[in-house]
Amino acid sequence: MPDPSSPPLGTLFAIGGAEAKLRRREVLRAFVEAAGGAGARIAVVPTASSLGPEVVEVYRAVFATLGAAEVVALRPESRAEAQDPALAARLADMTAVFMTGGNQLKLSAFITGTAFGDAVVATHRRGAVVGGTSAGASILAEHMIAFGGSGSTPRQRMSQLSVGLGLLAGTVIDQHFAQRNRYGRLLSLVAQSPSLLGMGVDEDTAAVVSGGTRLEVVGRGAVTLVDGRHLVSNAWTAQPTAPLLVSGAALHVLPAGSSFDLATRTLIGHHTAVADVEVQETRAAEDDLRRLASEIAAEGISPTSYARHLRRGRRGAQSG
Amino acid sequence: MPDPSSPPLGTLFAIGGAEAKLRRREVLRAFVEAAGGAGARIAVVPTASSLGPEVVEVYRAVFATLGAAEVVALRPESRAEAQDPALAARLADMTAVFMTGGNQLKLSAFITGTAFGDAVVATHRRGAVVGGTSAGASILAEHMIAFGGSGSTPRQRMSQLSVGLGLLAGTVIDQHFAQRNRYGRLLSLVAQSPSLLGMGVDEDTAAVVSGGTRLEVVGRGAVTLVDGRHLVSNAWTAQPTAPLLVSGAALHVLPAGSSFDLATRTLIGHHTAVADVEVQETRAAEDDLRRLASEIAAEGISPTSYARHLRRGRRGAQSG
Numbered sequence: 001m002p003d004p005s006s007p008p009l010g011t012l013f014a015i016g017g018a019e020a021k022l023r024r025r026e027v028l029r030a031f032v033e034a035a036g037g038a039g040a041r042i043a044v045v046p047t048a049s050s051l052g053p054e055v056v057e058v059y060r061a062v063f064a065t066l067g068a069a070e071v072v073a074l075r076p077e078s079r080a081e082a083q084d085p086a087l088a089a090r091l092a093d094m095t096a097v098f099m100t101g102g103n104q105l106k107l108s109a110f111i112t113g114t115a116f117g118d119a120v121v122a123t124h125r126r127g128a129v130v131g132g133t134s135a136g137a138s139i140l141a142e143h144m145i146a147f148g149g150s151g152s153t154p155r156q157r158m159s160q161l162s163v164g165l166g167l168l169a170g171t172v173i174d175q176h177f178a179q180r181n182r183y184g185r186l187l188s189l190v191a192q193s194p195s196l197l198g199m200g201v202d203e204d205t206a207a208v209v210s211g212g213t214r215l216e217v218v219g220r221g222a223v224t225l226v227d228g229r230h231l232v233s234n235a236w237t238a239q240p241t242a243p244l245l246v247s248g249a250a251l252h253v254l255p256a257g258s259s260f261d262l263a264t265r266t267l268i269g270h271h272t273a274v275a276d277v278e279v280q281e282t283r284a285a286e287d288d289l290r291r292l293a294s295e296i297a298a299e300g301i302s303p304t305s306y307a308r309h310l311r312r313g314r315r316g317a318q319s320g
Numbered sequence: 321m322p323d324p325s326s327p328p329l330g331t332l333f334a335i336g337g338a339e340a341k342l343r344r345r346e347v348l349r350a351f352v353e354a355a356g357g358a359g360a361r362i363a364v365v366p367t368a369s370s371l372g373p374e375v376v377e378v379y380r381a382v383f384a385t386l387g388a389a390e391v392v393a394l395r396p397e398s399r400a401e402a403q404d405p406a407l408a409a410r411l412a413d414m415t416a417v418f419m420t421g422g423n424q425l426k427l428s429a430f431i432t433g434t435a436f437g438d439a440v441v442a443t444h445r446r447g448a449v450v451g452g453t454s455a456g457a458s459i460l461a462e463h464m465i466a467f468g469g470s471g472s473t474p475r476q477r478m479s480q481l482s483v484g485l486g487l488l489a490g491t492v493i494d495q496h497f498a499q500r501n502r503y504g505r506l507l508s509l510v511a512q513s514p515s516l517l518g519m520g521v522d523e524d525t526a527a528v529v530s531g532g533t534r535l536e537v538v539g540r541g542a543v544t545l546v547d548g549r550h551l552v553s554n555a556w557t558a559q560p561t562a563p564l565l566v567s568g569a570a571l572h573v574l575p576a577g578s579s580f581d582l583a584t585r586t587l588i589g590h591h592t593a594v595a596d597v598e599v600q601e602t603r604a605a606e607d608d609l610r611r612l613a614s615e616i617a618a619e620g621i622s623p624t625s626y627a628r629h630l631r632r633g634r635r636g637a638q639s640g
Contacts, residue, residue: 152472152498153522153542154573178472181501187573202473202563222473222563226571234590243522243542243575247587251546251571253474253507255554255563267567270554 010124012167012209013131014140016175016201016221017101021062026256027206027219032066034208035096035129040068043094045120046075047110048102048135055100063098074116082114091119096129099136105146107139108162117165124167134175137201141173142166143193148185154246156238159185161193168209171197171262177224178202186226191235191246194228197265205256213263217254225252227265330444332487332529333451334460336495336521336541337421341382346576347526347539352386354528355416355449360388363414365440366395367430368422368455375420383418394436402434411439416449419456425466427459428482437485444487454495457521461493462486463513468505474566476558479505481513488529491517491582497544498522506546511555511566514548517585525576533583537574545572547585 011034019027032040042063049055056073063071074090076082091097097120099107111117124130130140138144141164148159161172172193174186177200190198201207202221209215217223227250234245252267254260259268331354339347352360362383369375376393383391394410396402411417417440419427431437444450450460458464461484468479481492492513494506497520510518521527522541529535537543547570554565572587574580579588 152501152503152520152544178504181472183472183503184498200472220563224472232587232590234592237592238575239592243540244573245575245578245590246571246573247578247580247590249571251566251569253564253566255558255565258565258567260567267552270552270565270567272554272557272559 009127009211011129011131012124012140012207013129014137014168014173014175014199014201014207014209015131015133016137016177016203016205016219017134018176018179018203019133019206019219020204021058024220025062025066027204028062029066030206030208030218031096031098031129031131032063032068035068038067038069040096041070041094042068042072042096042098043091044071044073045097045099045111045132045136046073046102047077047099048104048107048139049100050102059098059100076110076114076116079110079114082110082116085115088115088119091116091123094123094128096131097123099132099139101132101134101136104135104138104144104164105162107135108144108146108164111139112163112165121165121167130167131206137175137207138173139164140167141171141199142169143172143196145172145174145185145189148182148188150181151184152181154184154187154191154244156188156235156242156244157240158188161189168212168262170195171199173207174198174200176203178221183224186224187246187249188235188244190226190228190249191231191233191244194231194233196228197262198224198226198228200224200226209262213261214268215254215258215260215262217256217258219256222253222255223258225254225260225265226250227252229265329447329531331449331451332444332460332527333449334457334488334493334495334519334521334527334529335451335453336457336497336523336525336539337454338496338499338523339453339526339539340524341378344540345382345386347524348382349386350526350528350538351416351418351449351451352383352388355388358387358389360416361390361414362388362392362416362418363411364391364393364418364420365431365452365456366393366420366422367397368424368427368459369420370422379418379420396430396434396436399430399434402430402436405435408435408439411436411443414443414448416451417443419452419459421452421454421456424455424458424464424484425482427455428464428466428484431459432483432485441485441487450487451526457495457527458493459484460487461491461519462489463492463516465492465494465505465509468502468508470501471504472501474504474507474511474564476508476555476562476564477560478508481509488532490515491519493527494518494520496523498541503544506544507566507569508555508564510546510548510569511551511553511564514551514553516548517582518544518546518548520544520546529582533581534588535574535578535580535582537576537578539576542573542575543578545574545580545585546570547572549585
């Protein structure tokens with residue numbers, strides 16, 4: 001069991017699901033960079049997924065394309081398998097753990113509190129990146145959202161908590177937030193447990209937490225925070241399915257470029273982001289055209305060698 | 321033009337659309353009661369609707385069933401018609417105005433600032449009830465939501481304001497709130513104009529405002545308030561369609577039984593509601609069965625006279 005008194009050191013990536021894998025891969029690119037870029041050794045944990053090797057192959061291909069040195073799949077498929085010390089030991093030289101989407105209750109049931117789960121926590125504490133998408137994001141929290149209905153209005157017994165890995169204390173992480181209309185279920189959990197900070201992560205968006213408290217946002221959507229410390233609610237007495245009273249919650253919607261202090265629950269700042277990948281891509285295309293023109297002007301060039309040349313140029317630009 | 325310095329006296333009903341018209345008509349029943357019950361004289365204004373007499377007939381039937389004395393339809397179909405003093409004069413002896421759903425820009429275009437629109441405002445100031453559902457709710461506000469996209473995450477230029485009747489100052493009223501996932505568009509308006517209080521009303525739910533500031537909630541859903549006074553946003557500079565920063569908004573989700581002070585923007589209280597119509601109905605059914613059993617035991621009774629008897633009994637119970 002890792003020592004809970006030592007501060008967490010690694011960066012956490014809570015990704016809201018459906019992160020781009022082919023174009024504008026901002027979220028996964030940021031993950032690989034945080035994991036060490038060309039030195040990244042990433043353990044993909046597909047336990048939550050009902051897909052077999054397919055999901056591993058997708059992430060292996062994306063992480064390799066983004067320049068990671070090594071990608072291994074570690075898939076405990078039962079609590080007994082997750083108790084295998086040999087499996088847990090394979091995390092020792094990884095720079096990152098990435099948990100796929102699927103069913104977070106499978107992660108909670110098979111991993112939390114096992115040798116493998118404890119090894120993930122230890123990996124984080126020694127400074128490695130730990131993250132996941134969808135189910136793999138929710139499991140990071142101490143109190144994990146298990147499931148729930150959709151809809152904007154919070155209702156009694158709309159959602160349930162289970163036990164997560166505890167890498168982010170005092171926070172409950174929901175995902176696919178805007179896309180599946182999950183205000184209601186997040187509010188219902190915070191209404192029942194106002195000490196929790198509710199965090200809803202949109203698709204193709206990551207809540208990136210460093211040093212345990214500094215939240216930054218990457219990607220195309222937003223991270224929504226509901227701070228329930230001062231709220232008044234009737235969640236302790238309302239009838240099942242009745243809409244819940246939630247008065248006085250503080251709401252923060254944070255797009256890319258935002259930074260937020262999770263300890264004081266205040267905005268640190270916002271910069272209108274470099275995130276404008278469209279501008280970057282347009283500039284790159286303009287550069288390509290300019291080079292092409294000058295090269296054609298200088299001498300003949302074959303289409304194949306030009307394409308190779310372009311690929312080299314793009315790769316250089318991306319890693320910068 | 322009514323005197324803007326005198327306080328508004330009548331009760332406002334902002335209904336979130338799709339209010340029940342056949343069973344459990346809590347919202348429309350509360351409207352008729354506020355309009356004077358058996359003394360209610362209600363002007364139905366179907367201007368927003370693209371349906372013709374059908375929509376009038378629906379409300380005429382429901383209001384009559386709920387005991388209103390008189391229901392008249394007043395339908396200005398252009399700005400010129402709305403300037404007709406004879407039409408405006410017909411509001412003089414009404415105890416309530418009810419605006420149907422449809423397109424609120426039609427109400428803004430045809431009514432706001434006309435003789436008829438001013439007469440609606442004057443009707444409210446002399447103590448009559450003014451309300452509406454869906455489009456008819458949005459038009460009540462000073463700053464009216466004109467249209468917008470759906471989704472939980474606020475985005476730049478997602479929604480637009482137009483000019484409403486001004487019966488509720490400093491508030492923008494959205495409707496079908498939970499059902500159409502409208503957090504984003506309401507937040508985007510409040511982010512642009514943090515002085516506004518954003519009000520999102522669920523379907524089959526009413527925000528009932530008396531004395532200009534006291535909000536009470538009736539119906540099956542909730543009224544969501546977004547208080548932007550202390551928020552930080554980048555709405556003045558963000559790129560079109562980019563998700564918006566909204567940090568530090570105060571959020572209130574108010575189900576039936578809640579009361580809220582719109583002037584101080586604080587919760588007054590909440591009682592776990594009489595709203596449990598199901599319990600009332602079950603009890604009424606049990607009473608019916610008990611009476612039936614005792615009546616059958618005492619003497620023979622014809623089905624017709626029994627049905628009449630039941631109707632009388634139910635009506636008595638409802639108005640109590």
